[in-house]
Amino acid sequence: MWRELQPIGRHPGTGGYRRFAWGGADLECRDWFREQAEARGLVYELDRNGNQWAWLGDPAAGDAVVTGSHLDSVPDGGAFDGPLGVVSSFAALDELRARGVRFTKPLGIVNFGDEEGARFGLACVGSRLSAGQLTVDQAHRLTDADGVTLPRAMEAAGYDPEAIGPDRERLARIGAFVELHVEQGRALDITGDRVGVASAIWPHGRWRFDFRGEANHAGTTRLADRHDPMLSYAESVLAARREARLAGAVATFGKISVEPNGVNAIPSLVRGWLDSRAADQATLDTVVDGIERAAREYAEAQGVRLDVVRESFTPVVEFDHALRDEIARILGADEDAELKVPVLGTGAGHDAGILSGTVPTAMLFVRNPTGVSHSPAEYAAEDDCVAGVTALADVLEGLARR
Helix, strand or coil: CCCHHCCCCCCCCCCEEEECCCCCCHHHHHHHHHHHHHHCCCEEEECCCCCCEEEECCCCCCEEEEEEEEEECCCCCCCCCCCHHHHHHHHHHHHHHHHCCCCCCCCCEECCCCCCCCCCCCCCCHHHHHHCCCCHHHHHCCECCCCEEEEHHHHHCCCCHCCCCCHHHHCCCEEEEEEEEEECHHHHHHHHCCEEEEEECCCEEEEEEEEEEEEEEEECCCCHHCCCHHHHHHHHHHHHHHHHHHCEEEEEEEEEECCCCCCCCCCCCEEEEEEEEEECCHHHHHHHHHHHHHHHHHHHHHCCCCEEEEEECCCCCCCHHHHHHHHHHHHCCCCCCCCCCCCEEECCHHHHHCCCCCCEEEEEEEEECCCCCCCCCCCCCCCHHHHHHHHHHHHHHHHCCC
16 A cells, blocks of 8 residues: 555655645545545545545444544655555554454544645645534635635536535544544654554644835845845744744744745745644743734834734644543553553644544554654654554454444
8 A cells, every 4th residue: 555655746856745635646645545445345435525435334323433544745745644544544444354353333434635734725624624613615715826726626626616514414423533643753752652642732823924015126225225024024933933942832934925036126025824833822822922023023123014814723632531541541551561652742733633623533643763744754664654553453443342
């Protein structure tokens, strides 16, 4: 499975993946998912929001145990973020069948669409729509960098954009959702554990900072006469690092758009996107408020106007404690067990976090020895991936037979 997925959407120059929602590589990944489902004799479904499902047993029976993740990527992303969870889900099912396990509940595997938000700027679009956290009107207004709206992109890919919307009946069938994911940090590498259980997802959001100045000639305009929004933006980037460091949080300006974007022109507009995350809401508010306050001071000093728009926000997600504790018991997380499973928080958002308000959810993490993610350098050793599959199979067996 891994070898089949490996070349899809991989850029020959960077070695990273460019699997963006409703684009060619994403559609190839979707075809791969359907082929894997059909090869195993599973019932394949495509829901109204473009999420793919594969079922063993009748999902209408309810109290289903579901696992899965996503197959899309960030620009030049790594091979493991998302796909590891989907591949491991099919591999875990294969393992359970080899064990001769008989389930008393339906078992599902899902590929959620547009988790990364690389094309339309909003993460977890597929799961947000299903959970009712993104309205149809909001979804229809999502637009990519080329001016293509989400409905147009879906339609071009052969999907019906008029069908999107809340899918509470489908989610009501699910008794537990468990997402396996490569760890996006080094906590497991530091402790020497191959697999961990998630406790919570930090609150996080994305803010757009629009610095509006005055376009002018880069060679003839005196420094004293300039209203250069790039200076205000650059100073705000440094402020983000300072505020995050002081608060023990993270803040990143990772995307920028410049107009008119000429080498010999002072910009008229610099638009930067801030991503910030913290262990609790109060800390996150302190960091973002501090960055905005500093940015406004810099903008005023340069004669630049600043507008700040919060484009998305996800509050702290505490995964279902009962489900988390049950998974820990299944994996033998007691002092006498050979496998001790650490419980750790994460600053990364996931579909499991979106669903947590509707469905009991949990996450498993597989060790990432470098801690690098959203990069071609993202990596997990094969034996750790196998340990993840085994852990996921044990969890699914325990949950589907309880």
